[in-house]
Amino acid sequence: MRIDKEALIGLQKQLVHCYRVNYYPPRSKPDQVLGASPHSDNSTITILMQDNDVCGLHIKHSNEWVPVNPIPNSLVVIVSDVVEIWSNGKYKSIEHRAVANYNKARISYATFLIPHNEVEIELLDHMINPKTKQQIYKKVKYGEYLRSSMKRKMEGKAHINMAKVGTLA
Ligand SMILES: O=C(O)CCC(=O)C(=O)O
Numbered sequence: 464m465r466i467d468k469e470a471l472i473g474l475q476k477q478l479v480h481c482y483r484v485n486y487y488p489p490r491s492k493p494d495q496v497l498g499a500s501p502h503s504d505n506s507t508i509t510i511l512m513q514d515n516d517v518c519g520l521h522i523k524h525s526n527e528w529v530p531v532n533p534i535p536n537s538l539v540v541i542v543s544d545v546v547e548i549w550s551n552g553k554y555k556s557i558e559h560r561a562v563a564n565y566n567k568a569r570i571s572y573a574t575f576l577i578p579h580n581e582v583e584i585e586l587l588d589h590m591i592n593p594k595t596k597q598q599i600y601k602k603v604k605y606g607e608y609l610r611s612s613m614k615r616k617m618e619g620k621a622h623i624n625m626a627k628v629g630t631l632a
Pocket residue numbers: 483485499504511513519520559560561570571573
């Protein structure tokens with residue numbers, strides 16, 4: 464995003480990490496249950512650790528669900544909504560879901576890096592395309608963005624619309 468590390472940390476005002484452990488019990492009919500519904504994360508970035516040998520995470524790519532199979536001793540870094548807003552849609556938050564497995568339990572550990580509640584997130588001026596000058600996102604207070612997205616049920620990326628120009632918050 465053509466921004467140095469210190470400035471990036473400054474934009475968050477405070478480095479807050481939220482942590483979630485997801486447990487997907489074994490299923491006899493995995494295609495009839497959904498582990499985690501399609502969503503993008505409302506954080507800045509998410510760092511995910513998955514079991515070394517149990518698959519379950521899928522990302523949406525070109526309108527298809529693509530499995531992200533675990534690579535031993537590796538972490539998955541997920542670009543999330545705040546980066547999409549800062550970059551005016553250039554770096555998109557990735558839509559993902561988790562599916563259950565036949566007779567096999569899975570655990571994933573997610574760390575969400577989020578800005579301080581009072582921080583106003585808005586697109587960075589230098590991320591505006593000089594040709595189109597189009598501004599996709601408006602200024603939103605992170606705490607309000609977080610609360611508004613948590614009030615909704617997870618429906619892909621529908622919640623990021625509240626930060627779009629022309630949408631009444
Ligand atoms: O279990 C997974 O692989 C995904 C979990 C997830 O998307 C989340 O906790 O936000």
